[in-house]
Amino acid sequence: xxxxxxxxxxxxxxxxxxxxxxxxxxxxxxxxxxxxxxxxxxxxxxxxxxxxxxxxxxxxxxxxxxxxxxxxxxxxxxxxxxxxxxxxxxxxxxxxxxxxxxxxxxxxxxxxxxxxxxxxxxxxxxxxxxxxxxxxxxxxxxxxxxxxxxxxxxxxxxxxxxxxxxxxxxxxxxxxxxxxxxxxxxxxxxxxxxxxxxxxxxxxxxxxxxxxxxxxxxxxxxxxxxxxxxxxxxxxxxxxxxxxxxxxxxxxxxxxxxxxxxxxxxxxxxxxxxxxxxxxxxxxxxxxxxxxxxxxxxxxxxxxxxxxxxxxxxxxxxxxxxxxxxxxxxxxxxxxxxxxxxxxxxxxxxxxxxxxxxxxxxxxxxxxxxxxxxxxxxxxxxxxxxxxxxxxxxxxxxxxxxxxxxxxxxxxxxxxxxxxxxxxxxxxxxxxxxxxxxxxxxxxxxxxxxxxxxxxxxxxxxxxxxxxxxxxxxxxxxxxxxxxxxxxxxxxxxxxxxxxxxxxxxxxxxxxxxxxxxxxxxxxxxxxxxxxxxxxxxxxxxxxxxxxxxxxxxxxxxxxxxxxxxxxxxx
Numbered sequence: 129x130x131x132x133x134x135x136x137x138x139x140x141x142x143x144x145x146x147x148x149x150x151x152x153x154x155x156x157x158x159x160x161x162x163x164x165x166x167x168x169x170x171x172x173x174x175x176x177x178x179x180x181x182x183x184x185x186x187x188x189x190x191x192x193x194x195x196x197x198x199x200x201x202x203x204x205x206x207x208x209x210x211x212x213x214x215x216x217x218x219x220x221x222x223x224x225x226x227x228x229x230x231x232x233x234x235x236x237x238x239x240x241x242x243x244x245x246x247x248x249x250x251x252x253x254x255x256x257x258x259x260x261x262x263x264x265x266x267x268x269x270x271x272x273x274x275x276x277x278x279x280x281x282x283x284x285x286x287x288x289x290x291x292x293x294x295x296x297x298x299x300x301x302x303x304x305x306x307x308x309x310x311x312x313x314x315x316x317x318x319x320x321x322x323x324x325x326x327x328x329x330x331x332x333x334x335x336x337x338x339x340x341x342x343x344x345x346x347x348x349x350x351x352x353x354x355x356x357x358x359x360x361x362x363x364x365x366x367x368x369x370x371x372x373x374x375x376x377x378x379x380x381x382x383x384x385x386x387x388x389x390x391x392x393x394x395x396x397x398x399x400x401x402x403x404x405x406x407x408x409x410x411x412x413x414x415x416x417x418x419x420x421x422x423x424x425x426x427x428x429x430x431x432x433x434x435x436x437x438x439x440x441x442x443x444x445x446x447x448x449x450x451x452x453x454x455x456x457x458x459x460x461x462x463x464x465x466x467x468x469x470x471x472x473x474x475x476x477x478x479x480x481x482x483x484x485x486x487x488x489x490x491x492x493x494x495x496x497x498x499x500x501x502x503x504x505x506x507x508x509x510x511x512x513x514x515x516x517x518x519x520x521x522x523x524x525x526x527x528x529x530x531x532x533x534x535x536x537x538x539x540x541x542x543x544x545x546x547x548x549x550x551x552x553x554x555x556x557x558x559x560x561x562x563x564x565x566x567x568x569x570x571x572x573x574x575x576x577x578x579x580x581x582x583x584x585x586x587x588x589x590x591x592x593x594x595x596x597x598x599x600x601x602x603x604x605x606x607x608x609x610x611x612x613x614x615x616x617x618x619x620x621x622x623x624x625x626x627x628x629x630x631x632x633x634x635x636x637x638x639x640x641x642x643x644x645x646x647x648x649x650x651x652x653x654x655x656x657x658x659x660x661x662x663x664x665x666x667x668x669x670x671x672x673x674x675x676x677x678x679x680x681x682x683x684x685x686x687x688x689x690x691x692x693x694x695x696x697x698x699x
Contacts, residue, residue, distance in 0.1 A: 133182040166405020187403035190396030192369035199373025214278025249463035253456040255280040272448040276455040333379040408482040431456040440516035443566040457495035540604035585610040590617040600626040
């Protein structure tokens with residue numbers, strides 16, 4: 129039996145490597161390859177591997193470890209960190225998508241419980257996939273990237289609550305009766321675990337952390353112990369694993385725990401997706417073709433439209449609304465876990481699992497290309513997207529006048545731009561700040577600064593600005609194409625203006641210099657240069673370095689207060 133399971137697992141992993149390699153060549157997320165591997169080895173196709181309890185157990189471990197890691201990285205300040213626009217967009221998108229999805233399900237003839245599950249599954253987008261795609265594009269630090277990651281965090285928090293509730297509800301039980309029992313048992317258990325995590329765990333982990341190997345073993349043991357405890361108390365393994373992670377999140381060593389458990393989680397979650405693919409059935413798939421197409425179109429088009437409407441109402445440009453909207457054009461790995469849990473507790477059939485999984489494959493594959501080529505798609509749709517921008521009173525109330533001339537124009541205020549603006553004040557030159565974040569423009573306007581709401585990649589905006597008499601143009605925007613456009617627009621009417629831009633790549637910096645940039649700021653190299661300057665100035669004098677530290681800490685606190693803290697990239 130052991131040998132058989134080992135051989136089967138070996139075959140599965142080898143096929144997964146091949147299929148995942150093909151996905152890499154197609155620039156698709158590897159999760160598609162894992163699900164396709166499960167389909168390939170299933171009895172409905174090549175029947176290479178028969179479903180076994182061992183593989184199902186591995187898949188269960190994968191879900192438990194995933195939720196444990198999610199709990200491990202939950203931060204009580206997380207809602208505050210995502211910002212108002214992300215909170216409103218995240219909650220709003222969840223509400224509208226789930227309501228519309230539910231009625232689509234009912235229209236297509238599905239039962240209330242099935243429609244509810246499908247509606248919830250359609251609501252959530254993949255944080256892991258989006259982060260990878262935005263990172264590859266270099267857009268994690270753009271306005272739309274930060275907003276998108278923010279409302280994805282909100283989605284994750286909502287789906288966690290839903291998973292805990294659903295996984296604890298057996299099929300065919302009275303919900304009212306169960307609710308009272310669940311609350312009583314759950315509250316008591318959570319209070320006990322909270323007390324343990326606050327008063328006992330910090331001391332335990334401090335002692336255990338002296339051995340990294342033992343710390344890993346303890347973390348795995350705690351995850352499995354609490355998950356098993358929850359299971360025997362008629363909750364669920366998934367809920368227990370999540371709570372186990374949350375209890376350890378208060379430990380000062382939760383980063384070390386997370387880094388050590390991540391490879392283990394990744395391996396077992398791969399087996400979950402493979403197991404998911406192997407559970408799909410295709411005997412009656414023809415009757416689900418129309419629902420699959422309708423749900424896929426709704427996710428690929430409807431979800432982005434919902435986000436665009438919400439962001440437009442809050443005053444964001446059509447470009448940022450469009451780019452952020454595309455990030456929700458797929459369903460999440462949590463959506464697939466939700467449906468799998470629904471099957472396990474008896475609420476759903478394997479046919480519904482197959483339907484949602486196929487929708488997941490279509491939307492993940494489609495949205496990947498939409499996100500990667502969004503900047504090329506946008507110009508073709510730009511003229512039709514004006515309806516999503518707020519009409520009437522504009523978000524960019526400011527003192528800027530079209531015909532007014534300035535010595536300096538700054539594009540992009542946050543973080544880098546903040547220090548540059550301070551230097552403008554010191555040299556007492558007339559300046560204008562251009563930014564595409566409505567909240568930033570509102571703050572600057574209240575502070576009495578001349579400012580303009582707009583996107584530097586918008587040619588119409590650049591044509592409105594008078595560059596002919598400008599002395600300097602400074603851009604803190606990281607996008608190469610945007611900076612090239614800006615340089616070209618300035619040089620068309622002004623050959624003598626100083627133009628400073630930002631880049632993170634040497635090759636891109638050389639292109640910017642060739643286009644006419646006066647100086648290209650490269651933050652990564654600048655940091656090293658600053659440290660070397662400190663060493664030359666202070667030598668090895670500890671007291672002088674400590675003075676630098678005090679000043680830097682104070683500066684960081686001030687920058688954090690004005691909202692310049694970088695968003696969380698890993699959850």
